[in-house]
Amino acid sequence: MLKLEELTPGASVRGILPHSAVTVVSVQWHGSEALTLVYRDASGQVADELLFRQDEERLEIVALGRPWSFDGNGAAFRLVAEAHRIRLAYLFDPLLAVHTSLVEPLPHQITAVYEAMLPRQPLRFLLADDPGAGKTIMAGLLIRELMVRGDLERCLIVCPGNLVEQWQDELTRRFHLPFEILTNDKLEAARTGNWFLEQNLVIARLDKLARDEQAQQKLAAPANRYDLVVVDEAHKLAASFFGARSSTPNATALASCSPA
CATH class of the missing domain: 2.30.30.30 (SH3 type barrels.)
Structure with missing residues:
Protein backbone atom coordinates (compact mmCIF):
# COMPACT_ATOMS: atom_id res chain seq x y z
CA MET A 1 0.00 0.00 0.00
CA ALA A 63 8.62 -0.30 -10.98
CA LEU A 64 9.45 0.37 -14.62
CA GLY A 65 12.26 -1.65 -16.17
CA ARG A 66 13.98 -1.46 -19.50
CA PRO A 67 11.72 -2.47 -22.42
CA TRP A 68 14.37 -4.87 -23.77
CA SER A 69 16.19 -6.09 -20.70
CA PHE A 70 16.37 -9.78 -21.80
CA ASP A 71 16.15 -10.81 -18.15
CA GLY A 72 13.20 -13.19 -18.57
CA ASN A 73 13.15 -16.89 -17.74
CA GLY A 74 15.24 -18.49 -20.48
CA ALA A 75 14.17 -22.06 -19.64
CA ALA A 76 10.47 -21.13 -19.83
CA PHE A 77 11.00 -19.37 -23.16
CA ARG A 78 12.80 -22.39 -24.58
CA LEU A 79 10.00 -24.69 -23.40
CA VAL A 80 7.35 -22.54 -25.08
CA ALA A 81 9.41 -22.24 -28.27
CA GLU A 82 9.93 -26.01 -28.39
CA ALA A 83 6.23 -26.67 -27.83
CA HIS A 84 5.36 -24.29 -30.66
CA ARG A 85 7.94 -25.95 -32.92
CA ILE A 86 6.48 -29.41 -32.21
CA ARG A 87 2.94 -28.13 -32.83
CA LEU A 88 3.97 -26.94 -36.29
CA ALA A 89 6.29 -29.87 -37.04
CA TYR A 90 3.88 -31.40 -39.55
CA LEU A 91 4.43 -28.38 -41.81
CA PHE A 92 8.07 -29.35 -42.20
CA ASP A 93 7.64 -33.14 -42.10
CA PRO A 94 4.62 -34.38 -44.08
CA LEU A 95 5.13 -37.91 -42.66
CA LEU A 96 5.55 -36.87 -39.04
CA ALA A 97 3.42 -39.70 -37.63
CA VAL A 98 5.53 -42.25 -39.48
CA HIS A 99 8.81 -40.82 -38.21
CA THR A 100 7.60 -40.56 -34.59
CA SER A 101 6.08 -44.05 -34.38
CA LEU A 102 7.50 -47.56 -34.24
CA VAL A 103 6.19 -48.62 -37.62
CA GLU A 104 7.54 -49.26 -41.10
CA PRO A 105 4.44 -48.66 -43.23
CA LEU A 106 4.03 -50.22 -46.65
CA PRO A 107 3.50 -48.05 -49.74
CA HIS A 108 -0.25 -48.73 -49.91
CA GLN A 109 -0.62 -47.63 -46.28
CA ILE A 110 1.18 -44.34 -46.96
CA THR A 111 -1.04 -43.78 -50.00
CA ALA A 112 -4.23 -44.51 -48.08
CA VAL A 113 -3.45 -42.29 -45.07
CA TYR A 114 -1.58 -39.34 -46.59
CA GLU A 115 -3.08 -39.14 -50.07
CA ALA A 116 -6.67 -40.32 -49.54
CA MET A 117 -7.74 -39.83 -45.92
CA LEU A 118 -5.88 -36.84 -44.48
CA PRO A 119 -6.86 -34.41 -47.28
CA ARG A 120 -10.53 -35.33 -46.75
CA GLN A 121 -11.77 -33.78 -43.51
CA PRO A 122 -14.40 -34.27 -42.22
CA LEU A 123 -13.96 -37.89 -43.19
CA ARG A 124 -16.24 -40.82 -43.92
CA PHE A 125 -13.94 -43.63 -45.02
CA LEU A 126 -14.12 -47.39 -45.36
CA LEU A 127 -10.87 -49.37 -45.34
CA ALA A 128 -11.89 -52.53 -47.15
CA ASP A 129 -8.87 -54.81 -47.53
CA ASP A 130 -7.74 -58.37 -46.99
CA PRO A 131 -7.08 -59.59 -43.42
CA GLY A 132 -3.53 -58.76 -42.37
CA ALA A 133 -3.15 -55.89 -44.84
CA GLY A 134 -2.46 -53.43 -42.04
CA LYS A 135 -5.76 -51.64 -41.48
CA THR A 136 -4.86 -51.18 -37.79
CA ILE A 137 -1.56 -49.51 -38.77
CA MET A 138 -3.38 -47.19 -41.16
CA ALA A 139 -5.91 -46.24 -38.49
CA GLY A 140 -3.11 -45.62 -35.98
CA LEU A 141 -1.20 -43.43 -38.45
CA LEU A 142 -4.32 -41.38 -39.13
CA ILE A 143 -5.07 -40.92 -35.42
CA ARG A 144 -1.48 -39.96 -34.65
CA GLU A 145 -1.26 -37.52 -37.55
CA LEU A 146 -4.54 -35.80 -36.64
CA MET A 147 -3.44 -35.45 -33.02
CA VAL A 148 -0.10 -33.94 -34.04
CA ARG A 149 -1.92 -31.41 -36.21
CA GLY A 150 -4.30 -30.47 -33.41
CA ASP A 151 -7.35 -31.78 -35.27
CA LEU A 152 -8.12 -34.66 -32.92
CA GLU A 153 -8.53 -34.77 -29.15
CA ARG A 154 -11.27 -37.35 -28.55
CA CYS A 155 -11.33 -40.69 -30.34
CA LEU A 156 -13.53 -43.78 -29.96
CA ILE A 157 -12.53 -47.20 -31.30
CA VAL A 158 -15.23 -49.90 -31.48
CA CYS A 159 -14.00 -53.44 -32.10
CA PRO A 160 -14.88 -57.07 -31.31
CA GLY A 161 -14.21 -58.14 -27.73
CA ASN A 162 -11.31 -60.41 -28.62
CA LEU A 163 -9.43 -57.51 -30.23
CA VAL A 164 -9.65 -54.76 -27.61
CA GLU A 165 -6.36 -55.68 -25.93
CA GLN A 166 -4.66 -56.00 -29.32
CA TRP A 167 -5.82 -52.52 -30.33
CA GLN A 168 -4.70 -51.05 -27.02
CA ASP A 169 -1.30 -52.75 -27.21
CA GLU A 170 -0.68 -51.74 -30.85
CA LEU A 171 -1.64 -48.10 -30.30
CA THR A 172 0.39 -47.82 -27.10
CA ARG A 173 3.50 -49.64 -28.29
CA ARG A 174 3.69 -48.33 -31.84
CA PHE A 175 2.11 -44.87 -31.63
CA HIS A 176 2.38 -43.91 -27.93
CA LEU A 177 -1.39 -43.39 -27.71
CA PRO A 178 -2.78 -44.17 -24.20
CA PHE A 179 -6.21 -45.59 -25.04
CA GLU A 180 -8.40 -46.89 -22.19
CA ILE A 181 -10.63 -49.98 -22.55
CA LEU A 182 -14.26 -49.61 -21.50
CA THR A 183 -15.27 -51.98 -18.65
CA ASN A 184 -18.26 -52.29 -16.33
CA ASP A 185 -16.14 -51.29 -13.33
CA LYS A 186 -15.01 -48.10 -15.02
CA LEU A 187 -18.56 -47.19 -15.98
CA GLU A 188 -19.76 -47.62 -12.40
CA ALA A 189 -16.77 -45.84 -10.81
CA ALA A 190 -16.93 -42.72 -13.00
CA ARG A 191 -16.71 -39.57 -10.89
CA THR A 192 -19.01 -37.59 -13.17
CA GLY A 193 -21.42 -40.46 -13.71
CA ASN A 194 -20.41 -40.76 -17.36
CA TRP A 195 -17.04 -42.42 -17.97
CA PHE A 196 -17.06 -41.44 -21.65
CA LEU A 197 -16.87 -37.77 -20.71
CA GLU A 198 -13.80 -38.41 -18.54
CA GLN A 199 -11.74 -40.21 -21.20
CA ASN A 200 -10.62 -38.76 -24.52
CA LEU A 201 -9.17 -41.97 -25.99
CA VAL A 202 -11.52 -44.94 -25.62
CA ILE A 203 -11.65 -48.51 -26.91
CA ALA A 204 -15.05 -50.23 -26.53
CA ARG A 205 -16.26 -53.75 -27.22
CA LEU A 206 -18.73 -53.98 -30.06
CA ASP A 207 -21.05 -56.38 -28.20
CA LYS A 208 -20.95 -54.17 -25.08
CA LEU A 209 -22.18 -51.10 -26.93
CA ALA A 210 -24.72 -53.13 -28.93
CA ARG A 211 -26.43 -54.73 -25.90
CA ASP A 212 -25.86 -52.44 -22.91
CA GLU A 213 -28.59 -49.80 -22.94
CA GLN A 214 -27.00 -47.92 -20.04
CA ALA A 215 -23.72 -47.61 -21.95
CA GLN A 216 -25.64 -46.51 -25.03
CA GLN A 217 -27.35 -43.73 -23.07
CA LYS A 218 -24.04 -42.49 -21.68
CA LEU A 219 -22.44 -42.67 -25.11
CA ALA A 220 -25.33 -40.68 -26.61
CA ALA A 221 -25.03 -37.86 -24.05
CA PRO A 222 -25.14 -34.44 -25.82
CA ALA A 223 -21.78 -33.41 -24.34
CA ASN A 224 -20.10 -36.65 -25.45
CA ARG A 225 -18.74 -35.81 -28.90
CA TYR A 226 -15.83 -37.50 -30.66
CA ASP A 227 -13.53 -36.08 -33.30
CA LEU A 228 -12.99 -39.53 -34.81
CA VAL A 229 -14.78 -42.89 -34.50
CA VAL A 230 -13.10 -46.07 -35.75
CA VAL A 231 -15.17 -49.25 -36.17
CA ASP A 232 -13.07 -52.38 -36.64
CA GLU A 233 -14.47 -55.49 -38.32
CA ALA A 234 -17.20 -53.31 -39.81
CA HIS A 235 -18.41 -56.24 -41.93
CA LYS A 236 -19.96 -57.64 -38.74
CA LEU A 237 -22.29 -54.65 -38.55
CA ALA A 238 -25.66 -54.58 -40.27
CA ALA A 239 -28.53 -52.15 -40.59
CA SER A 240 -32.19 -52.81 -41.38
CA PHE A 241 -34.27 -50.42 -43.46
CA PHE A 242 -37.94 -51.37 -43.54
CA GLY A 243 -37.09 -55.05 -43.38
CA ALA A 244 -34.21 -54.92 -45.86
CA ARG A 245 -30.87 -55.91 -44.34
CA SER A 246 -27.62 -54.23 -45.43
CA SER A 247 -24.08 -55.22 -44.48
CA THR A 248 -20.51 -54.22 -45.35
CA PRO A 249 -17.48 -56.14 -46.66
CA ASN A 250 -14.43 -57.01 -44.58
CA ALA A 251 -13.41 -53.53 -43.50
CA THR A 252 -12.47 -50.97 -40.92
CA ALA A 253 -14.70 -47.89 -40.98
CA LEU A 254 -13.46 -44.45 -39.93
CA ALA A 255 -15.68 -41.43 -39.40
CA SER A 256 -14.57 -37.95 -38.46
CA CYS A 257 -17.49 -36.64 -36.43
CA SER A 258 -16.58 -32.97 -36.37
CA PRO A 259 -14.92 -30.68 -38.89
CA ALA A 260 -11.15 -30.59 -38.70
Missing part, protein backbone atom coordinates in the same frame (compact mmCIF):
# COMPACT_ATOMS: atom_id res chain seq x y z
CA LEU A 2 1.39 3.38 -0.98
CA LYS A 3 0.86 6.85 0.48
CA LEU A 4 -0.69 9.67 -1.50
CA GLU A 5 2.57 11.56 -1.03
CA GLU A 6 4.27 8.99 -3.31
CA LEU A 7 2.18 10.06 -6.30
CA THR A 8 4.71 12.25 -8.05
CA PRO A 9 4.91 13.24 -11.74
CA GLY A 10 6.37 10.47 -13.87
CA ALA A 11 5.44 7.64 -11.47
CA SER A 12 3.64 4.58 -12.88
CA VAL A 13 0.63 3.60 -10.80
CA ARG A 14 -1.62 0.54 -10.85
CA GLY A 15 -5.14 0.68 -9.41
CA ILE A 16 -6.54 3.74 -11.17
CA LEU A 17 -7.72 1.82 -14.24
CA PRO A 18 -8.86 -1.81 -13.94
CA HIS A 19 -6.53 -3.48 -16.44
CA SER A 20 -3.50 -1.24 -16.95
CA ALA A 21 -1.12 1.12 -15.20
CA VAL A 22 -1.17 4.89 -15.69
CA THR A 23 1.53 7.55 -15.58
CA VAL A 24 1.18 10.48 -13.19
CA VAL A 25 1.17 13.85 -15.00
CA SER A 26 0.52 16.18 -12.06
CA VAL A 27 -0.92 16.27 -8.56
CA GLN A 28 -2.99 19.00 -6.89
CA TRP A 29 -3.55 18.69 -3.15
CA HIS A 30 -6.76 19.66 -1.36
CA GLY A 31 -5.63 19.93 2.24
CA SER A 32 -3.79 16.86 3.54
CA GLU A 33 -6.42 14.14 2.96
CA ALA A 34 -7.28 14.45 -0.73
CA LEU A 35 -5.76 15.31 -4.08
CA THR A 36 -6.63 15.55 -7.76
CA LEU A 37 -4.52 13.18 -9.82
CA VAL A 38 -3.95 13.98 -13.50
CA TYR A 39 -2.72 10.87 -15.33
CA ARG A 40 -2.00 9.51 -18.81
CA ASP A 41 -3.17 6.00 -19.77
CA ALA A 42 -1.47 3.50 -22.08
CA SER A 43 -3.14 4.97 -25.17
CA GLY A 44 -1.87 8.47 -24.34
CA GLN A 45 -5.19 9.95 -23.24
CA VAL A 46 -5.12 12.29 -20.24
CA ALA A 47 -7.72 12.17 -17.48
CA ASP A 48 -8.03 13.10 -13.81
CA GLU A 49 -9.44 11.52 -10.65
CA LEU A 50 -10.05 12.74 -7.10
CA LEU A 51 -8.31 10.46 -4.56
CA PHE A 52 -8.69 10.23 -0.79
CA ARG A 53 -6.74 8.49 1.96
CA GLN A 54 -9.02 5.45 1.79
CA ASP A 55 -7.97 4.96 -1.84
CA GLU A 56 -4.39 4.24 -0.79
CA GLU A 57 -5.22 0.56 -0.25
CA ARG A 58 -5.96 -0.05 -3.95
CA LEU A 59 -3.00 1.85 -5.37
CA GLU A 60 0.44 0.48 -6.15
CA ILE A 61 3.59 1.98 -7.60
CA VAL A 62 4.86 -0.02 -10.57
Whole structure:
Protein backbone atom coordinates (compact mmCIF):
# COMPACT_ATOMS: atom_id res chain seq x y z
CA MET A 1 0.00 0.00 0.00
CA LEU A 2 1.39 3.38 -0.98
CA LYS A 3 0.86 6.85 0.48
CA LEU A 4 -0.69 9.67 -1.50
CA GLU A 5 2.57 11.56 -1.03
CA GLU A 6 4.27 8.99 -3.31
CA LEU A 7 2.18 10.06 -6.30
CA THR A 8 4.71 12.25 -8.05
CA PRO A 9 4.91 13.24 -11.74
CA GLY A 10 6.37 10.47 -13.87
CA ALA A 11 5.44 7.64 -11.47
CA SER A 12 3.64 4.58 -12.88
CA VAL A 13 0.63 3.60 -10.80
CA ARG A 14 -1.62 0.54 -10.85
CA GLY A 15 -5.14 0.68 -9.41
CA ILE A 16 -6.54 3.74 -11.17
CA LEU A 17 -7.72 1.82 -14.24
CA PRO A 18 -8.86 -1.81 -13.94
CA HIS A 19 -6.53 -3.48 -16.44
CA SER A 20 -3.50 -1.24 -16.95
CA ALA A 21 -1.12 1.12 -15.20
CA VAL A 22 -1.17 4.89 -15.69
CA THR A 23 1.53 7.55 -15.58
CA VAL A 24 1.18 10.48 -13.19
CA VAL A 25 1.17 13.85 -15.00
CA SER A 26 0.52 16.18 -12.06
CA VAL A 27 -0.92 16.27 -8.56
CA GLN A 28 -2.99 19.00 -6.89
CA TRP A 29 -3.55 18.69 -3.15
CA HIS A 30 -6.76 19.66 -1.36
CA GLY A 31 -5.63 19.93 2.24
CA SER A 32 -3.79 16.86 3.54
CA GLU A 33 -6.42 14.14 2.96
CA ALA A 34 -7.28 14.45 -0.73
CA LEU A 35 -5.76 15.31 -4.08
CA THR A 36 -6.63 15.55 -7.76
CA LEU A 37 -4.52 13.18 -9.82
CA VAL A 38 -3.95 13.98 -13.50
CA TYR A 39 -2.72 10.87 -15.33
CA ARG A 40 -2.00 9.51 -18.81
CA ASP A 41 -3.17 6.00 -19.77
CA ALA A 42 -1.47 3.50 -22.08
CA SER A 43 -3.14 4.97 -25.17
CA GLY A 44 -1.87 8.47 -24.34
CA GLN A 45 -5.19 9.95 -23.24
CA VAL A 46 -5.12 12.29 -20.24
CA ALA A 47 -7.72 12.17 -17.48
CA ASP A 48 -8.03 13.10 -13.81
CA GLU A 49 -9.44 11.52 -10.65
CA LEU A 50 -10.05 12.74 -7.10
CA LEU A 51 -8.31 10.46 -4.56
CA PHE A 52 -8.69 10.23 -0.79
CA ARG A 53 -6.74 8.49 1.96
CA GLN A 54 -9.02 5.45 1.79
CA ASP A 55 -7.97 4.96 -1.84
CA GLU A 56 -4.39 4.24 -0.79
CA GLU A 57 -5.22 0.56 -0.25
CA ARG A 58 -5.96 -0.05 -3.95
CA LEU A 59 -3.00 1.85 -5.37
CA GLU A 60 0.44 0.48 -6.15
CA ILE A 61 3.59 1.98 -7.60
CA VAL A 62 4.86 -0.02 -10.57
CA ALA A 63 8.62 -0.30 -10.98
CA LEU A 64 9.45 0.37 -14.62
CA GLY A 65 12.26 -1.65 -16.17
CA ARG A 66 13.98 -1.46 -19.50
CA PRO A 67 11.72 -2.47 -22.42
CA TRP A 68 14.37 -4.87 -23.77
CA SER A 69 16.19 -6.09 -20.70
CA PHE A 70 16.37 -9.78 -21.80
CA ASP A 71 16.15 -10.81 -18.15
CA GLY A 72 13.20 -13.19 -18.57
CA ASN A 73 13.15 -16.89 -17.74
CA GLY A 74 15.24 -18.49 -20.48
CA ALA A 75 14.17 -22.06 -19.64
CA ALA A 76 10.47 -21.13 -19.83
CA PHE A 77 11.00 -19.37 -23.16
CA ARG A 78 12.80 -22.39 -24.58
CA LEU A 79 10.00 -24.69 -23.40
CA VAL A 80 7.35 -22.54 -25.08
CA ALA A 81 9.41 -22.24 -28.27
CA GLU A 82 9.93 -26.01 -28.39
CA ALA A 83 6.23 -26.67 -27.83
CA HIS A 84 5.36 -24.29 -30.66
CA ARG A 85 7.94 -25.95 -32.92
CA ILE A 86 6.48 -29.41 -32.21
CA ARG A 87 2.94 -28.13 -32.83
CA LEU A 88 3.97 -26.94 -36.29
CA ALA A 89 6.29 -29.87 -37.04
CA TYR A 90 3.88 -31.40 -39.55
CA LEU A 91 4.43 -28.38 -41.81
CA PHE A 92 8.07 -29.35 -42.20
CA ASP A 93 7.64 -33.14 -42.10
CA PRO A 94 4.62 -34.38 -44.08
CA LEU A 95 5.13 -37.91 -42.66
CA LEU A 96 5.55 -36.87 -39.04
CA ALA A 97 3.42 -39.70 -37.63
CA VAL A 98 5.53 -42.25 -39.48
CA HIS A 99 8.81 -40.82 -38.21
CA THR A 100 7.60 -40.56 -34.59
CA SER A 101 6.08 -44.05 -34.38
CA LEU A 102 7.50 -47.56 -34.24
CA VAL A 103 6.19 -48.62 -37.62
CA GLU A 104 7.54 -49.26 -41.10
CA PRO A 105 4.44 -48.66 -43.23
CA LEU A 106 4.03 -50.22 -46.65
CA PRO A 107 3.50 -48.05 -49.74
CA HIS A 108 -0.25 -48.73 -49.91
CA GLN A 109 -0.62 -47.63 -46.28
CA ILE A 110 1.18 -44.34 -46.96
CA THR A 111 -1.04 -43.78 -50.00
CA ALA A 112 -4.23 -44.51 -48.08
CA VAL A 113 -3.45 -42.29 -45.07
CA TYR A 114 -1.58 -39.34 -46.59
CA GLU A 115 -3.08 -39.14 -50.07
CA ALA A 116 -6.67 -40.32 -49.54
CA MET A 117 -7.74 -39.83 -45.92
CA LEU A 118 -5.88 -36.84 -44.48
CA PRO A 119 -6.86 -34.41 -47.28
CA ARG A 120 -10.53 -35.33 -46.75
CA GLN A 121 -11.77 -33.78 -43.51
CA PRO A 122 -14.40 -34.27 -42.22
CA LEU A 123 -13.96 -37.89 -43.19
CA ARG A 124 -16.24 -40.82 -43.92
CA PHE A 125 -13.94 -43.63 -45.02
CA LEU A 126 -14.12 -47.39 -45.36
CA LEU A 127 -10.87 -49.37 -45.34
CA ALA A 128 -11.89 -52.53 -47.15
CA ASP A 129 -8.87 -54.81 -47.53
CA ASP A 130 -7.74 -58.37 -46.99
CA PRO A 131 -7.08 -59.59 -43.42
CA GLY A 132 -3.53 -58.76 -42.37
CA ALA A 133 -3.15 -55.89 -44.84
CA GLY A 134 -2.46 -53.43 -42.04
CA LYS A 135 -5.76 -51.64 -41.48
CA THR A 136 -4.86 -51.18 -37.79
CA ILE A 137 -1.56 -49.51 -38.77
CA MET A 138 -3.38 -47.19 -41.16
CA ALA A 139 -5.91 -46.24 -38.49
CA GLY A 140 -3.11 -45.62 -35.98
CA LEU A 141 -1.20 -43.43 -38.45
CA LEU A 142 -4.32 -41.38 -39.13
CA ILE A 143 -5.07 -40.92 -35.42
CA ARG A 144 -1.48 -39.96 -34.65
CA GLU A 145 -1.26 -37.52 -37.55
CA LEU A 146 -4.54 -35.80 -36.64
CA MET A 147 -3.44 -35.45 -33.02
CA VAL A 148 -0.10 -33.94 -34.04
CA ARG A 149 -1.92 -31.41 -36.21
CA GLY A 150 -4.30 -30.47 -33.41
CA ASP A 151 -7.35 -31.78 -35.27
CA LEU A 152 -8.12 -34.66 -32.92
CA GLU A 153 -8.53 -34.77 -29.15
CA ARG A 154 -11.27 -37.35 -28.55
CA CYS A 155 -11.33 -40.69 -30.34
CA LEU A 156 -13.53 -43.78 -29.96
CA ILE A 157 -12.53 -47.20 -31.30
CA VAL A 158 -15.23 -49.90 -31.48
CA CYS A 159 -14.00 -53.44 -32.10
CA PRO A 160 -14.88 -57.07 -31.31
CA GLY A 161 -14.21 -58.14 -27.73
CA ASN A 162 -11.31 -60.41 -28.62
CA LEU A 163 -9.43 -57.51 -30.23
CA VAL A 164 -9.65 -54.76 -27.61
CA GLU A 165 -6.36 -55.68 -25.93
CA GLN A 166 -4.66 -56.00 -29.32
CA TRP A 167 -5.82 -52.52 -30.33
CA GLN A 168 -4.70 -51.05 -27.02
CA ASP A 169 -1.30 -52.75 -27.21
CA GLU A 170 -0.68 -51.74 -30.85
CA LEU A 171 -1.64 -48.10 -30.30
CA THR A 172 0.39 -47.82 -27.10
CA ARG A 173 3.50 -49.64 -28.29
CA ARG A 174 3.69 -48.33 -31.84
CA PHE A 175 2.11 -44.87 -31.63
CA HIS A 176 2.38 -43.91 -27.93
CA LEU A 177 -1.39 -43.39 -27.71
CA PRO A 178 -2.78 -44.17 -24.20
CA PHE A 179 -6.21 -45.59 -25.04
CA GLU A 180 -8.40 -46.89 -22.19
CA ILE A 181 -10.63 -49.98 -22.55
CA LEU A 182 -14.26 -49.61 -21.50
CA THR A 183 -15.27 -51.98 -18.65
CA ASN A 184 -18.26 -52.29 -16.33
CA ASP A 185 -16.14 -51.29 -13.33
CA LYS A 186 -15.01 -48.10 -15.02
CA LEU A 187 -18.56 -47.19 -15.98
CA GLU A 188 -19.76 -47.62 -12.40
CA ALA A 189 -16.77 -45.84 -10.81
CA ALA A 190 -16.93 -42.72 -13.00
CA ARG A 191 -16.71 -39.57 -10.89
CA THR A 192 -19.01 -37.59 -13.17
CA GLY A 193 -21.42 -40.46 -13.71
CA ASN A 194 -20.41 -40.76 -17.36
CA TRP A 195 -17.04 -42.42 -17.97
CA PHE A 196 -17.06 -41.44 -21.65
CA LEU A 197 -16.87 -37.77 -20.71
CA GLU A 198 -13.80 -38.41 -18.54
CA GLN A 199 -11.74 -40.21 -21.20
CA ASN A 200 -10.62 -38.76 -24.52
CA LEU A 201 -9.17 -41.97 -25.99
CA VAL A 202 -11.52 -44.94 -25.62
CA ILE A 203 -11.65 -48.51 -26.91
CA ALA A 204 -15.05 -50.23 -26.53
CA ARG A 205 -16.26 -53.75 -27.22
CA LEU A 206 -18.73 -53.98 -30.06
CA ASP A 207 -21.05 -56.38 -28.20
CA LYS A 208 -20.95 -54.17 -25.08
CA LEU A 209 -22.18 -51.10 -26.93
CA ALA A 210 -24.72 -53.13 -28.93
CA ARG A 211 -26.43 -54.73 -25.90
CA ASP A 212 -25.86 -52.44 -22.91
CA GLU A 213 -28.59 -49.80 -22.94
CA GLN A 214 -27.00 -47.92 -20.04
CA ALA A 215 -23.72 -47.61 -21.95
CA GLN A 216 -25.64 -46.51 -25.03
CA GLN A 217 -27.35 -43.73 -23.07
CA LYS A 218 -24.04 -42.49 -21.68
CA LEU A 219 -22.44 -42.67 -25.11
CA ALA A 220 -25.33 -40.68 -26.61
CA ALA A 221 -25.03 -37.86 -24.05
CA PRO A 222 -25.14 -34.44 -25.82
CA ALA A 223 -21.78 -33.41 -24.34
CA ASN A 224 -20.10 -36.65 -25.45
CA ARG A 225 -18.74 -35.81 -28.90
CA TYR A 226 -15.83 -37.50 -30.66
CA ASP A 227 -13.53 -36.08 -33.30
CA LEU A 228 -12.99 -39.53 -34.81
CA VAL A 229 -14.78 -42.89 -34.50
CA VAL A 230 -13.10 -46.07 -35.75
CA VAL A 231 -15.17 -49.25 -36.17
CA ASP A 232 -13.07 -52.38 -36.64
CA GLU A 233 -14.47 -55.49 -38.32
CA ALA A 234 -17.20 -53.31 -39.81
CA HIS A 235 -18.41 -56.24 -41.93
CA LYS A 236 -19.96 -57.64 -38.74
CA LEU A 237 -22.29 -54.65 -38.55
CA ALA A 238 -25.66 -54.58 -40.27
CA ALA A 239 -28.53 -52.15 -40.59
CA SER A 240 -32.19 -52.81 -41.38
CA PHE A 241 -34.27 -50.42 -43.46
CA PHE A 242 -37.94 -51.37 -43.54
CA GLY A 243 -37.09 -55.05 -43.38
CA ALA A 244 -34.21 -54.92 -45.86
CA ARG A 245 -30.87 -55.91 -44.34
CA SER A 246 -27.62 -54.23 -45.43
CA SER A 247 -24.08 -55.22 -44.48
CA THR A 248 -20.51 -54.22 -45.35
CA PRO A 249 -17.48 -56.14 -46.66
CA ASN A 250 -14.43 -57.01 -44.58
CA ALA A 251 -13.41 -53.53 -43.50
CA THR A 252 -12.47 -50.97 -40.92
CA ALA A 253 -14.70 -47.89 -40.98
CA LEU A 254 -13.46 -44.45 -39.93
CA ALA A 255 -15.68 -41.43 -39.40
CA SER A 256 -14.57 -37.95 -38.46
CA CYS A 257 -17.49 -36.64 -36.43
CA SER A 258 -16.58 -32.97 -36.37
CA PRO A 259 -14.92 -30.68 -38.89
CA ALA A 260 -11.15 -30.59 -38.70
